[in-house]
Amino acid sequence: MDPVLIAHVREPNSFTLDFYLAHGGYEALKTALTKKPDEIIEMVKASGLRGRGGAGFPTGMKWQFVDKKSEPRYIVCNADESEPGTFKDHLLMERNPHLLVEGCAIGCYGIGAKIAYIYIRGEFYHVQSVLERAIDEAYAKGFLGRNILGSGFDCDVYVHRGAGAYEAGEETALLESLEGKRAQPRNKPPFPAVAGLYGKPSAVNNVETLCNVPVILSKGVEWYTSVGPEKNGGPKLYCVSGHVRNPGVFEASMSVTLRELVDGYAGGVRPGRTLKAVIPGGSSVPILLPDQLDIQASFDAIQKAGSLLGSAAIVVLDDTTCMVWLAQNLLHFYRHESCGKCTPCREGTDWLHKILQRIERGDGQLRDLDLLTGISNNIAGKTLCAFGDAAVTPVLTTLKHFRHEYEAHIRERRCTLPADWRARQPVGAH
Amino acid sequence: MSFHPKMAYDATFHKSARQLEEEGPAFGYTAENRARFEEIVKRYPPERRRSAVLPALYLAQHQQGYITANAIRHVAELLGITRADVEDVVSYYTMFYTKPVGRFVVNVCRTLSCAINGAERVTEAICTKLAVRPGETDASGTFTVLEVECLGACDRAPVVMVNDAWHENLQPEAAAKLIDDLRARGEAALSGCHHVVERRKDERTGD
Numbered sequence: 026m027d028p029v030l031i032a033h034v035r036e037p038n039s040f041t042l043d044f045y046l047a048h049g050g051y052e053a054l055k056t057a058l059t060k061k062p063d064e065i066i067e068m069v070k071a072s073g074l075r076g077r078g079g080a081g082f083p084t085g086m087k088w089q090f091v092d093k094k095s096e097p098r099y100i101v102c103n104a105d106e107s108e109p110g111t112f113k114d115h116l117l118m119e120r121n122p123h124l125l126v127e128g129c130a131i132g133c134y135g136i137g138a139k140i141a142y143i144y145i146r147g148e149f150y151h152v153q154s155v156l157e158r159a160i161d162e163a164y165a166k167g168f169l170g171r172n173i174l175g176s177g178f179d180c181d182v183y184v185h186r187g188a189g190a191y192e193a194g195e196e197t198a199l200l201e202s203l204e205g206k207r208a209q210p211r212n213k214p215p216f217p218a219v220a221g222l223y224g225k226p227s228a229v230n231n232v233e234t235l236c237n238v239p240v241i242l243s244k245g246v247e248w249y250t251s252v253g254p255e256k257n258g259g260p261k262l263y264c265v266s267g268h269v270r271n272p273g274v275f276e277a278s279m280s281v282t283l284r285e286l287v288d289g290y291a292g293g294v295r296p297g298r299t300l301k302a303v304i305p306g307g308s309s310v311p312i313l314l315p316d317q318l319d320i321q322a323s324f325d326a327i328q329k330a331g332s333l334l335g336s337a338a339i340v341v342l343d344d345t346t347c348m349v350w351l352a353q354n355l356l357h358f359y360r361h362e363s364c365g366k367c368t369p370c371r372e373g374t375d376w377l378h379k380i381l382q383r384i385e386r387g388d389g390q391l392r393d394l395d396l397l398t399g400i401s402n403n404i405a406g407k408t409l410c411a412f413g414d415a416a417v418t419p420v421l422t423t424l425k426h427f428r429h430e431y432e433a434h435i436r437e438r439r440c441t442l443p444a445d446w447r448a449r450q451p452v453g454a455h
Numbered sequence: 456m457s458f459h460p461k462m463a464y465d466a467t468f469h470k471s472a473r474q475l476e477e478e479g480p481a482f483g484y485t486a487e488n489r490a491r492f493e494e495i496v497k498r499y500p501p502e503r504r505r506s507a508v509l510p511a512l513y514l515a516q517h518q519q520g521y522i523t524a525n526a527i528r529h530v531a532e533l534l535g536i537t538r539a540d541v542e543d544v545v546s547y548y549t550m551f552y553t554k555p556v557g558r559f560v561v562n563v564c565r566t567l568s569c570a571i572n573g574a575e576r577v578t579e580a581i582c583t584k585l586a587v588r589p590g591e592t593d594a595s596g597t598f599t600v601l602e603v604e605c606l607g608a609c610d611r612a613p614v615v616m617v618n619d620a621w622h623e624n625l626q627p628e629a630a631a632k633l634i635d636d637l638r639a640r641g642e643a644a645l646s647g648c649h650h651v652v653e654r655r656k657d658e659r660t661g662d
Contacts, residue, residue, distance in 0.1 A: 106607050107604075107605060107607065108605075109566045109567050109568065109604075109605040109609070110567065110568055110605075110609050111607060111609075112607050112608050112609050112610055115607050115608060146607065147509075147548070147550045148550075148562075148603075148606050148607065148616060149607070150619035151619065151620065151621060181498075183498040185498075185506075185509070185510075186509060186510060186513065187509065187548075188509050188512070188513070188548035188549070188550040188551060189548050189549035189550035189603075190547065190548055190549070191604065191605075202509070203506060204503065204505060204506055205503075205505035205506045205507065205508035205509070205534075205536075205540075205544065206505075206540075206543070206544065207543060207544060207547040208547070208548075223500065223503055264609065264610065265610070266568040266609035266610050266612065267567070267568050267571055267572075267609075268571060272568075272609070272610035272611075272612075273610045274610065308566075308567060338609070340567060340568055340609070342571070346571060351567070354565075354566065354567055354570050355566075355567060357565075358566050358567075358604050358605065361604055362604060364547075
């Protein structure tokens with residue numbers, strides 16, 4: 026499959042309006058404005074586009090659920106890309122921002138919204154300036170603002186900068202943050218489609234999801250569904266990082282296998298190293314072992330293999346990685362990012378991190394392993410949002426596949442990876 | 456008096472651990488920032504001015520370097536919300552500083568992909584260079600070093616964010632040099648390489 030979303034990102038000026046227009050930009054918006062809003066939603070439904078933020082929920086259904094009786098309605102774009110290992114939206118917004126702007130405008134037209142807010146994470150200040158420039162250009166050429174292209178449709182797009190909170194990536198927490206409060210999740214239901222931003226019907230969509238919408242309109246539903254396996258259609262961005270020779274963002278159909286992504290696109294592990302494990306969808310999903318990689322990197326196939334595609338953040342780990350250290354590193358992240366609203370998560374992530382730290386430095390005991398499992402089971406499923414389940418996954422998955430490493434740490438009172446690796450590896454990865 | 460049968464009222468653990476923000480000097484937006492604030496507020500429905508609290512705080516932090524109680528009061532008054540509402544937000548988000556920081560805040564990513572590509576050695580190099588520990592400001596008051604969680608550029612690990620500018624594929628030696636550069640040339644040394652996508656690949660030696 027030829028890249029569509031990031032076809033031109035390596036060319037200079039790919040972020041400018043002139044470049045975008047020269048490559049068929051805003052044609053999809055023109056097409057959309059000749060159709061009825063319902064037709065847009067039907068098209069997106071027929072395309073089978075699934076949310077690219079992590080959950081893989083069908084976007085067309087999400088838009089259909091938006092309560093059409095209540096005004097105003099909002100599109101909220103989730104650009105709070107914070108899942109460790111994910112950097113696809115970063116590239117899209119930095120090098121192809123007009124695609125997102127066009128997607129926002131079409132989305133607004135579809136659900137009958139007049140305003141789209143793009144909630145971008147605070148650390149992406151340089152990306153925000155590119156995006157804001159693109160929005161200004163779009164206003165100047167009449168692709169945004171009042172009476173767009175003479176259709177009578179009004180649409181404003183604003184960028185809202187976050188301030189450093191992983192939890193703001195959860196859709197209801199994002200809405201809270203956008204309303205000027207702490208980024209803490211709300212109880213669901215009501216879902217944002219009924220009561221979202223300011224209690225009004227809203228559609229919260231990931232950057233990559235909205236970027237797919239213009240593609241559906243310009244290339245057609247038939248083309249879109251023909252790319253990739255059934256129910257997993259359309260181009261997909263994969264972020265491959267970690268112990269690979271050529272890390273980066275790669276676009277492929279979801280027929281591609283994990284092995285092709287790791288060994289082909291990303292160049293495989295470094296010379297002299299062997300593959301130990303792969304995290305296929307960001308730090309919040311279970312680990313896959315090297316013999317499990319010959320599966321399609323699609324939502325359904327990875328789920329069948331016991332993990333999740335999530336945000337398609339593939340973190341590759343070679344044989345120099347200590348799995349106890351890995352769990353400790355990720356729990357440091359979750360402990361820091363827990364929003365503190367639900368007690369099991371707020372307290373539990375801290376306990377897990379403390380226990381992992383003591384095992385890692387050689388002060389652990391065998392009963393700690395049961396303690397880890399026990400605490401994890403008391404967090405998972407007992408919190409308002411999916412953060413709790415995400416936070417315990419690194420612990421449970423490493424315990425499941427690499428229990429012997431934990432036991433070796435406890436028995437030997439140190440990490441058991443060969444000493445020369447430790448010297449050549451970063452301090453943390455010893 | 457105490458409500459506890461055995462414990463004195465002033466026992467240490469009965470005291471709130473909450474740290475109040477520094478009062479700081481009198482605060483008000485400059486005319487320029489006030490104008491920008493008024494522009495920003497227009498993005499949100501008139502009855503939802505509270506939405507502008509994050510951008511309003513960024514303006515305050517930009518103007519003064521960190522957020523003081525007086526800045527919180529000013530923002531609260533402008534948005535028509537209570538001081539507690541604003542303080543609630545300030546204390547939650549990691550990108551607001553409630554203590555003075557150096558002119559350059561050096562944020563080193565410490566999460567998985569950066570960590571397995573040597574982020575800790577980068578932190579070590581920077582900290583040794585400045586004779587500080589992570590979280591501290593150096594003696595000259597120019598640099599504050601922070602370890603932060605995933606910055607979202609894992610293909611270009613290790614990543615360091617200095618104020619709002621990014622430095623990617625940064626090896627320990629280069630990190631130490633960056634500190635020297637910043638000292639010598641100030642903001643001019645903040646190149647970042649985010650617009651040079653072509654350079655993203657193959658910059659790493661592959662071990």
